[in-house]
């Protein structure tokens with residue numbers, strides 16, 4: 571297949587507002603180095619990390635005083651964002667298994683540092699530490715390109731990896747097993763709806779906290795019980811084995827009231843705010859475990875690919891946007907007036 575010299579893409583040129591996103595049609599198509607593949611992008615999902623990275627909000631402050639990328643420290647501009655890549659392998663660097671050529675792949679965007687369990691601790695993410703998929707072509711490490719055999723469209727497949735990898739790792743970190751009762755927050759969002767589907771897949775009892783008016787979304791995905799955000803403040807269920815939280819903020823202390831003795835609280839996001847006031851007596855008197863969790867392991871990424879192929883989880887694609895409409899897509903994403911995921915089609 572003929573590969574052009576230049577491609578259409580969006581460059582992120584600095585931290586801040588949408589004026590830092592620049593649409594270009596003259597950017598050189600990247601060349602796959604050793605151990606890399608070149609992918610013709612067919613779809614790329616939209617995630618909070620695109621927004622947070624553009625705003626520089628990972629730096630620990632929510633004003634302009636401490637802007638940084640995902641891993642802190644220096645961030646290299648210009649950068650092509652987009653972590654949830656699906657496409658076809660069209661070229662390969664040295665040292666890559668030739669069987670990947672021509673294959674449709676879903677990309678695990680985690681850039682591991684080293685080997686074993688600690689490889690996740692300081693991991694990077696495609697679209698932040700290297701260029702991503704809001705472009706016609708992207709190079710990625712060959713080990714991150716996972717062949718997938720599925721009747722789903724590429725836009726549908728691009729809804730999975732970031733959210734479901736995060737969710738599956740949270741469930742593994744909290745050792746969720748069949749018969750457990752799990753309470754999930756942010757259930758209408760990407761990670762929350764992934765937690766719901768993956769928890770049901772494990773034959774657990776699932777309760778969800780969800781925005782008012784969105785209850786049927788969670789019930790249709792198999793939730794056993796649904797609470798609105800207002801109801802959770804006074805809920806004292808005390809039958810919950812695991813809380814999987816991506817909302818964070820001030821509700822954490824009230825959530826802890828619902829855990830059984832020895833319960834586990836796992837958190838991977840703080841979309842409603844980075845701070846909470848916690849009554850630590852609840853934690854030590856009930857022998858609770860609090861776990862942090864980010865992204866997931868290579869094995870978990872492969873497991874997800876297998877679940878998709880076996881149709882054990884289903885995509886929740888709300889809408890697609892052309893590459894040129896990236897700003898419009900991000901505006902819609904930030905307004906949160908939709909259920910599930912959005913995808914960009916280059």
Ligand SMILES: NC(=O)c1ccc[n+]([C@@H]2O[C@H](COP(=O)([O-])OP(=O)(O)OC[C@H]3O[C@@H](n4cnc5c(N)ncnc54)[C@H](OP(=O)(O)O)[C@@H]3O)[C@@H](O)[C@H]2O)c1
Pocket residue numbers: 617618619622732733736755756757758759760761762779780781782784799816817838839840841842843863864865906910
């Ligand atoms: N650590 C990781 O590896 C990792 C990976 C992916 C995402 N994350 C983080 O996890 C969080 C959720 O990500 P996501 O992709 O699921 O996000 P999303 O699709 O935007 O969904 C977030 C959901 O949170 C709920 N919510 C509650 N309070 C909110 C508030 N004040 N503002 C906005 N939403 C609120 C909403 O659901 P309801 O209306 O149903 O309550 C919303 O649908 C984000 O903070 C994201 O940065 C972390």
